[in-house]
Amino acid sequence: MDQLPGKLIDLNDVGSGDDPKPKLLIKTGPMNVMRLVLSAGKSIAEHKAAKEITVQCVAGAVEFTTMGETLRMTPGTMLFLPPGELHSLMATEDSVVLVTKAN
Incomplete structure (x- = not known):
């Protein structure tokens, strides 16, 4: 991770590669902020986070x-989940x- 405070992050720069x-x-x-890139049809099985999370769709649809x-x-929608809430997408x-996950 090479992000510095006060610098722009291009959320759409997903690089190349199939997955x-x-x-x-x-x-x-x-907190931690992570970007997930999902191709159409890809799923993430049911799981839970130990702390609060927010999930925001930047592009596409899930x-x-x-x-x-x-x-x-x-794009433009976001949700919040409390600790331990099961979810999949x-x-x-x-x-x-x-x-975004609380630490």
Whole structure:
């Protein structure tokens, strides 16, 4: 991670390759910010985070399942989950998702 305070981060610069890996963009004492690049049809199985998280759709569209319902996330939408809440997601289009996790 080479991000410096006060500098722009291009969330759409996903590089090349068939299956880009999650990229840790910011790591500080209180939080981590990670970018996920998901090709259409790719899913992330049900899991949970130990602390609070926010999830924001930057590009594309994902079906996000949590708390007994599936929500369609599109650019400009964001959600918050409390610690330990089970969730999963599936990209319905090539997508970029930003996850902020409390440490």
